[in-house]
Amino acid sequence: MKSLPPLSPGEQALMDLIWQQQPLSVATLLEMVNAGRDEAISRNTLQTQLTRLEAKGWLKHDDSDRVRMYRAAVTERRGRGKILTELKQRLFGGSGISLVRCLVEEGGLNDAELKELKGLIDSHRKGGKP
Incomplete structure (x- = not known):
């Protein structure tokens, strides 16, 4: 399994859209990307990002139909794991506990999320998988 290069913020936003609703055409992606934007990006700019x-x-396309369709080449779980590993390394010196501590102490988790986190920890201790 090859290592994935990091994503720019714009590329990350595109992957988020694609993971949510794939496969997607350039026209559909362009509409989704420009929804709610003050300044729309052009089709050429989007196509460059997709390329x-x-x-x-991170991405692959299918030309078997009349319209080119894009889908993720990696699962959302693997992709987000890669992004999280980079974030953890860059901001927390590779420490997972420092990352979680920051979320908990800085108020990044609400009560329901804290309860879910506790459940994940308990499940992990018992040998369960998320």
Whole structure:
């Protein structure tokens, strides 16, 4: 399994859309990306980003139909795991507990999320998988 290069913020936003609702055409993606934006991005700009994501191994396309459709080349879980690992390394020196401590202490988790986190920890201790 090859290593995935990091994503720019714009590429990350595209992957989020694609993971939510794939496969997607360029036209559909363009509509989704520009929804709620003050300044729309062009089709060419979007196509350039999609080409870069393909070159990086994050995305693939299918030309079997009349319209080119894009889908993720990696699962959301693997992709987000890669992003989280980079974030953890860059901001927390690789420490998972420092990352979680920051979320808990800085108020990044509400009561329901804290309860869910406790459940995940308990499940992990018992040998369960998320």
